[in-house]
Amino acid sequence: MSTSNQTEEKIEDIVAKIAELSRLSINSEEIPAYQQQLGHIIQFVKQLDDVGTENVEPMAHPQDQSQRLRADSVTESDQHKYFQENAPLVEAGLYLVPKVIEKAEE
């Protein structure tokens, strides 16, 4: 089974990497607590390894429904001004983020 794969990195050993993938800043002082807690949760979850699930169809959704489709027609009106009242930083109807594209060196 793939969980016993030699290459598996334990969650305890990669907390900083997982935090980065999750786009979460965490302080280095917080890491030991996360290591302990996340390690414990994964250890708890690992009891699933012992369950025989050969030929069992994975269940992604309670009713195995197929996706319902709708007509491709406009249902929303333009409310961007109202919606942007919640935005932390807006200018000229645009959401502002820190500069992404640097100017080429002169």
Added chain:
Amino acid sequence: MHSKSIVELNDGLKKGEFSSVELTQHYLQRIKKLDSKLNAFITVCDDSALEQAKQADQRIKAGQSSLLTGIPYAHKDIFCTDGIKTSCGSKMLDSFTAPYDAYVTELLKKDGAVMLGKTNMDEFAMGSSSETSFYGPVRNPWNTACVPGGSSGGSAAAVAANLAPLATGTDTGGSIRQPAALCGITGIKPTYGRVSRYGMIAFASSLDQGGPFARSAEDAAYLLQVMSGFDQRDSTCVDKPVPDYTKSLGDSISGLTIGVPNEYFSDGLDTGVAQSIEQAIKVYEKLGAKIKKITLPNTNLSVPAYYVVAPAECSSNLSRYDGVRFGHRCDDPENLEDLYERSRGEGFGDEVKRRIMLGTYVLSAGYYDAYYLKAQKVRRLISNDFKAAFSDVDVIMGPTTPEVAFKLGEKTADPVTMYLSDIFTIAVNLAGLPGLSIPAGMVNDLPVGLQIIGDYFSEAKLLNVAHQFQQETDWHKQSPKAFS
């Protein structure tokens, strides 16, 4: 006035014994006077509630009232409410004013119900004690040193303390049934797809389901009636007619077959709780029900499977909080990465961060099959257990929780201990079935919840079975002294 049932309130409103404005003022005053002991509300909506009540009074006068016209309710702060703060218990959304109504909010408005305020909850509905809220913990009205359960703890505490006759909740792993049990009230998690998730802030989309809290099954039937129904905007909402939930409440349950799973009476169950549940089942025998021992062999796998599936879905759903379009944004970001990381790091609390990281881990390349796919297969096994059981029995009964309300802080140190308080409720979400909790006893002056699980779309049957119990017992009529 606050001990009246929904039928009595409707009757009083129609006969003009009191107006919706008077009723609303009564509850608003109670909230003002008593909520400082509970912290059940994040936002109290005095002005808009009184305005809604005024309109309801006009409707009632014009003879155009519906099921809940003029009846006040408390709304879990996970449902979007146009123009009103919708925080989901998180610092991330502390400054968020929803720009639209959830479908459930819309339905309640249309029916003429009066929203008293938005209730406190575990942050993003992640928790079983209502202690992870950015707005501080909620307390149990039966004993304020104890938790009310979670995540819908504010709604449950508000109804138990008579600060509202009805409240909404959501249930992803037990977040309606567990707090209903710990607060001694009635709560239903409907079949997945019965109630629209549109505008209900997402945690784990294949598990989340909205539902009602009330003091009795009869009252809950009214709120569920209004909340249910097809909504085009939730792609998983089921297009199936909603039966009249109040009509079948009085049906006889003689001949009903009740399945009692061995696994729900295992070692971890408090003996006082076990005795209360056994007593409750005897009441059903007296009413002519047949009891059948059954087995749900994969029960113990439900919590570990859930803690793969739910965090996986949560890590995906919560990626929308980026500090750009809405929600918390950190000061002076150095670059885009820094904006994302610090906004999220500052905006989310510990439990939410733990679950996002867990979800990221189990979905990452190389682990997906071992964790996520495996958990989905186990989910199928759990669902099959119920399928097999329902070929033999009409409903399943057991305890809602392994013990009565625990003390604040008692389970916060170890997440797994907290997770296990949902051991009897989680499997129902994984399968997508409806489940209900009603008060069925007291242990150490704290309420015990009886859980009744039904087959898909059997809400009317569940309410009928619960109502029949409440005709024979008065557990649902008890109120904590300080709030009665």
